[in-house]
Amino acid sequence: MATSLPYHEPGIVTILIQTSFLLLLNVANFVLDHSIYCGLLGQLFVGVAWGTPGAKWLSEEAEQVVVQLGYLGLLLLVYEGGLSTCLGALRANLWLSSCVAITGISVPMGLSFVLQKLSGATPLQAFAAGAALCSTSLGTTFTVLRSTGLITSRLGVVLTSAAMMDDVVGLVMVQIISNLGSSGAEISAVTVVRPLLVSIAFAVCAPLVCVFIAKPFTLWLNFWRVKHPLGYINQLFNKRGTPWAIHTSILVGCITGSTYAGTSNLFAAYIAGAAISWWDSEVSHPTNEKTASKTSPPMQNQTSGQSEADNTIISEHTASEAKRPDTSGMATFERYYLQPLERILKPFFFASIGFSIPITEMFKGSIVWKGLVYTALMMVGKLLCGAWLLRISIASLLPTKLSAFVKHPKLQMAHFWGRIHEKPKTSPNSATSTHTAQTQEPSPASQSSREAATQTTPSHSDPSGANPRSIYPASILGCAMTARGEIGFLISSIAESNKIFSSSPTDDGKSSEIFLIVTWAIMLCTILGPLSLGLTVRRVKQLQQGVEKQGRLVQKDVLGVWGVS
Template sequence: MEASLPYHEPGIITILIQASFLLVLNVANFVLDHSVYCGLLGQIFVGVAWGTPGAKWLSAEVEHVVVQLGYLGLLLLVYEGGLSTSLKALWANLWLSSCVAITGVSVPMGLSFVLQKLSGATPLQAFAAGAALCSTSLGTTFTVLRSTGLITSRLGIVLTSAAMMDDVVGLIMVQIISNLGSSASEISAVTIVRPLLVSIAFAGCAPLVCVFMVKPLTLWLNSWRIKHPQGLINQLLNKRGTPWIIHASVLIGCIAGSTYAGTSNLFAAYIAGAAISWWDSEVSHPASEKTATGTPPPVQDQTAGRSEADNSRTSEPVPEPKQLDTSGIAIFERYYLQPLDRVLKPFFFASIGFSIPITEMFKGSIVWKGIVYTTLMMVGKLLCGVWLLRISVTSLLPTKLLAFIKHPKLQMAHFWGRIHEKPKASLQEPSQSSQSGREATTQTAASHSNPAGTNPRSIYPASILGCAMTARGEIGFLISSIAESNKIFSSPQAKDGKSSEIFLIVTWAIMLCTILGPLSLGLTVRRVKKLQQGVEKQGHLVQKDVLGVWGMS
């Protein structure tokens, strides 16, 4: 066994291949991101071209490294989503998010049993296919929300929390499929219950730890730092890198704990980001503590003396030093954002391209079956947007019945409102009547200028939610690959070394959903932004009427 790795200079071919791989990933992302808000599609296709499915320019060792670094990027993407989450908004929309998540899991699972008629699949194979298609790609979701600027909106909160719930279900399916093997007799209750219970425990214990441990400790520490400004603890916490060390420790601790406990480390990364976001916004911080955390303690030297002399000679005020922001999102942007955007995130989406067996997918029967199954799986996720539709019950009634219900003789003042206010207004003096009319007009304009008071009957919020939930990505490929390796998708007549038909059909669905979902979302958001710009150009005050309350932060 060698004591060290011998150093060898890489050849020029290796340098050119890897440099072009990284450069093209970023160029493709820039071009598509600024046109249709889905640069990740270009990165997936670059992964197909450079990797094993295409030209095989990258060696297997390099592809494994790209996959591992890309997964670090996925963890940071989910962590950033947690940092951008408002806990109050998350709690306020928890019921709606749960309904969206249940729809996104149950409908694709049910529709997957069509494979029994479509491809002769067994119920076990149909279940495994549905397990692969019931999840939602968190990396794709957070990337598209970042590029469209909707990550902090109410729509973004509902979407991310629903996608997170789908991901937890998907990771539970991973544990089930990995222990399933080729027969259902290997399923145990622990296999199904443990990931679910651990996920619930993480989601339930994290708020308790924050409220009953972190908050009292922070308040005590704040009072100690105020009383001892020159103490060792205060000086240590004033260091520039201390917040980064604390945040990184929380993130790594949650990921490691969740992995050993048996649940999703992506879920733990989201909880870590949400906990830090809660600490920044909900825990009270004294003014002295805020200024202390941003700047190092003052130093008395000759520079201070010269600044005082300069102040005495000039009347211009000396600007105060800019305080350093130590919030979770600021630390993320300072330390993680550049490597994430330029290296880790492109590697993640390229690694998805490595998993697409493009050379085996273009057989006639595989193509049309894959397209049919893809259509069903897209419909299953698009139905999630129904929860955001504003459907008036009265609009479903016949016209004559609606007119009969609204007849004045059938209206009651305590139920339909005060119907006698309008005749009273006509008895006022002309000046008062005109004044009240102007006030009513002003109130109407104010209500239209306030985005929070608008909730238009538009399908755009529902369309954005459904398209964003469509992308499957990493979890889908993981579940389908495990099912294929465990011979769940294989038939007795399958040839060695060849992928099974069901696996290729499922791969078609995952690939097309991962491509068409972000593309549809990008085009929809582009249309919404054009509509908003058109409203602004017309001189109105309405800026978010297109999405209504769903576009509010």
């Protein structure tokens, strides 16, 4: 057994292949991101062309390295999504996010049983296919939201939390599917319940740890640092690399604990980012001004009896406090992780998805049309998630008497789209009064009061209380939920390797028909979802620019309350 790896200089062919691979990943991302906001598609196609499905220019060892580094990029993408999450908006929209997630899981699962008629699948095979197609690609979701600038909006919060719930259920399905082949197609209660309960435990215990352990300890530590500004603890926490060490330890600890506990490490990465975001926004920290104001009087009293050397140390400490960099989670992430993530790890992740597409086996006639039909059903299943953002007047669909009963003021209540504001009552002479009001010029006081009322409107409620003027928010949500990506390929590959998709026990080295149909659906959804989302967002931005030229309120006319950060 070798005790070390002999060093060999790579050949020029290997250097050129890997250089072109890395450069094209970034060039394709730049071009498509600046045109249709979905550079990940270019990276996916480069992975298909350079990897095993295409020209096979990359060796199998190189592909394995790309897959492993790409998964690190996926963890950082999800962690960044947690750092970008506004917890107040998350709490306000938790019910809506749950409804979107349940729709995104149940509808594709139900539609997947069409495979029984489409390709003669058994109920177990249809269940495995639905498990693969009920997930949502977290990497794709966070990447597209970041490139479009919607990650901090209310729509982005609803989307990311719903996608996270879908993936938690999808990863529970991974545990179920992986045990089907080894346990003789028997599903025990532990197989189903353990991943779900561990995920719920992480979601419940993380806030409790933050509120009852992290917050009191931080307040005590801040008090100690203010009381001892020249102590070793305060000097340690003022160092540039200390926040990076703390945040990285939290991230790695959560990922490790969740993996050994039996739940998703992606879910743990999101919780780690959200916990650090909460700590930055909800827990008070000793700022430079507070530290200087609280420590300056004792210093002035002590400096009269101190030497010049001591005064120099104190002045240097005060200067270092003034130059202390931003230590928030997002600032630390951008300082240490953003560049390698954007240039290497994230391109490797989407290229690794391209490695999983068996292009050479997918273009058989019967498989193509069945895959297209199944893809259409799976896209509809996720596009229906956007229906939760459509505010349809139920009263307009009811008979006259029942409609009048529903519209009674006592039955009106707040709902998760925003607050319902009572409209002013109109009299029979409303047309005359409206005409009179239009002919009279409003006073400056009334104009200023209207502007103040407009500015003080809550950011998470619809000021008008009327239906949205467009379906763009619903379209963006549905298109973003369409992409399946890494979790879908993972579940389908596990089902194929465990012979769940195989109709016969013989193994001739070829992929099963159901696996290829499911792969068609995952591939096309992963391509068409970000593409349609990018085109929709580009249209929204064009409308926003047009509205800005007319001097009107952009967010109310295009995305409304869903575009509010």
